[in-house]
Amino acid sequence: MSYLKGRKVFVTGADGFIGSHLVEALVASGANVRALVYYNSWNAKGWLADIPADILSSVEIVTGDVRDPTRMRELVRGRDYVFHLASLIAIPYSYEAPDSYIATNVGGTLNILQACRENDALTRLVHVSTSEVYGTAQQVPIPESHPLVGQSPYSASKIGADKMAESFHLSFGLPVVTARPFNTFGPRQTARAVIPTIAAQLLSGANELRLGALTPTRDFNYAGDTAAGMIALGGCAAAEGQVVNIGSGEEWSIEQTARLLMEITGQNVPIRCEEERLRPEKSEVNRLLADTKLIAELTGWTRQTSFRDGLAHTADWIGRNLQHFDPSRYQR
Template sequence: MYINPYHKKDLSTLSFLVTGGAGFIGSNLVAYLLKYGAKKVRVLDDFSNGYRENIKEFMDHPAFELLEGDIRELATCKQAMEGIDYVSHQAALGSVPRSINDPATTNAVNISGFLNMMIALKDSDTVKRMVYAASSSTYGDSPSLPKIEETIGKPLSPYAVTKYVNELYADVFGKTYDTDVVGLRYFNVFGPKQSPNGAYAAVIPLFMQALKDKESPTINGDGFQTRDFTFVANAVQANVRGFFAPKAAANEVFNVACGERISVNYLWDSLNQAAQLDIKAIYGPDRQGDVRDSLADISKAERLLGYAPEYTVAEGLAVTWKWFERSLPAQG
């Protein structure tokens, strides 16, 4: 991956902070920045949601720095930004079900932690821009397709509330303190380094594990719900382009997706074919707080960020399956 650069600037003079850099998207961004010679890549992570295995390969790299800490502590956020030029804020507690089961912790990390990052950004003398992980969950109960940034509905989960509040804080800080942030509304990102472990794992790594174990996965609902699945390299591209996009992109939010809508059933069938298997899925109840259908309009990101998805869903699934085959132990 990352054969083609997504930037034109010389990274060797620039220092980057990636919060949640031991997580799935964060560790992929770290890999890109180090590959292209960034002066420094500092990761801030408390390993509540990330994995040391994801950054193990970077630990001896001279440009890599790990700061263990929690974004719920303002002093830690300020320390992490010292001497940094660009910030990618990926640290968050994802998962709609987790937020329903534990709204207080989701709020503390995603809202209080984000506010700390915004205050640290406001007080920083070096940071030029912060790009942060927003979410397609912000569209809530809006039935319109494709999803356009300016048209949202009411949130359907505590998680969705927290990600919308991030956008509100970013907008208010921009107007009040002249901070410069770019929000990326991710749509169902998947790829290497995404864990299938834990109660709140995403659907694609769970499917990958099921294929490796030759077991039937459980699909919530009838499986005909649709998603705009997005390969992680496309999300990395959006972050990198977000760092260096013109001033017109400041304090805006952008859909990050492929603009391609497929059902969960189609996804499972495609993975079956890729693995040369024919395993039938088991169907369970609908998942509370989920949207039925999702499809992104990515024209705003194309126009202001120069975003152009490099991988289709099929291409991304092929890369991901090869990684899971090689890296993921069979269970049972």
């Protein structure tokens, strides 16, 4: 029986790509899920709208903003488990609007931490980080002890958020674990990420593939596996106070990924590197590869979906949802 069966769970960032997959997995685990959607006047549910109606009907969808401390205290109160995913994530936009990243990623995380500290019902908070905080790998695979390097305003804001979570554990004994996923991909990811960018161009019949740098490598992990890793950490008391990687333990370059998607889609076209898609030279993270020994030791979690199978599932979903993508322009 899942440790979550009948337990009250709160998810921030539930309307996002990974958040929607986590909500789906939590419902399947028997949890009573309250899902936070960023307030908008259209009453849009984000990617939660892509979840089958029979699953979504059991979810309590609430609106709000993690930058609002009063609202967060109200929504966290009485919840047994909190999964904190809400953040601004696009790296290119962080070069243009760093203040927004500090307000949401650091300030918003502080509000969640304060709310959880005041919540007597809390069993565990899973704070979600990112592998971008490591910068370019100084050793591979990357262990949790790897130095933190703020190579973009986005990664710097996430380092700040992670350190706030650490401080609340050390200062107040808050039962928080920091989950550090590597490059999650899958259905519902937008074209701000490289795999949907590649797949959308190929599936829309482009006669060339327009990308940024081709040599950087990433540890790509399928969304369902990332969600399962977060749930595994939520149920692991031994993980409290720790930072734990979630990744595949495999490394693929952007060019290798593009070639594999060409095979899967049957579209073989030349690749053109566009300058506007390049990060500033000292901001590019050239290599990411997760050391996943700790999560395996703590929880027994391992990834279940191969990279090729995950790409095939993703390409199939993008092919059925091309209306969400505009391959003609670079999405920041």
